[in-house]
Amino acid sequence: MRGFLICCGLVVVLTAGAVPAQAPDPLLHKPTPEFVRTDLEDHPIDLADYRGKVVLLTFWATWCAPCRIEMPHFIRWQNQYGPQGLQIIGVSMDDDAAPVAAFTRKHRVNYPILIGDAPLAELYGGVLGLPVTFLIDRNGNIAARYKGETGLGAMERKIQSLLRAPGQ
């Protein structure tokens, strides 16, 4: 009984930061807001170019602890699911590019990273808490949004489901 209670307590502690989207999300199942930016390596990133792929668009920062927990999974998913059509794009909410570049080099991040700004965040309904991750289907519609510390297993299953669905 004591062990059971400890396990329950642990589950509560580990999930305390998770914030499921409760209010109806005006962006869900709508065409994703499009943008063009330049990544850290000076390559142009036009979201429209990824139509036909499943895109995981994640807003993060180098100092954001939950984001740092997610990143190794995103790197693995880019390797594992990239050939099936997954493209991960990171939008850093750091104030400067230099620490972001150092961080992504150190951790061998294998997907493009952009430096975010307020207009881009506002396109996606405002990003006033990290991390925030959007899954965009092959047709360019937002299929899911995850706020805060999210169950990565559920996110991965959603990616697998989106990858199985054909684009139009």
Add this chain to the structure above:
Amino acid sequence: MKHSVRIVLFSTLSVTLASAAQGQFSAAPAPLSATTVPAAQLIQANDLPPLLAQNDSAKVPFVIQVGSRVFFEQAHIRGSVYAGPTSQPAGLALLEKAVSGLAKERFIILYCGCCPWNRCPNVGPAFKHLHDLGYTNVKVLYMANNFGDDWVAKGYPTEK
């Protein structure tokens, strides 16, 4: 060595190695957790708007956002200033500059709201830095989830 002991040792080693691998990513640049801020120094969101609305400007707290500038540009507490992110040395220097003209007993409120409270890397170092600088009347705005959910969505006074 008994088989069961070997299994326990192997399991312990595996967990340790996995933790170390995870730690390469999750170890933040030495932030103090928000949970290090004493409970007596916290202020709840619903207690702040009346303080901001006081007629006597000397009593209105000096509010500082110590997180992300991009967040601040999207929305911030009405009348607040930006000085962050204080998990990094440059952010602490900005904070020091922001308070440099204030009396040590000035009422200061710090907030961030970047992440769930127990994950916020910014308010802990900011609070400690002001304490070390001798500021005696500093409180930290408690945000359980983030600034969007705990302040903006609740309709508290916000500006861009």
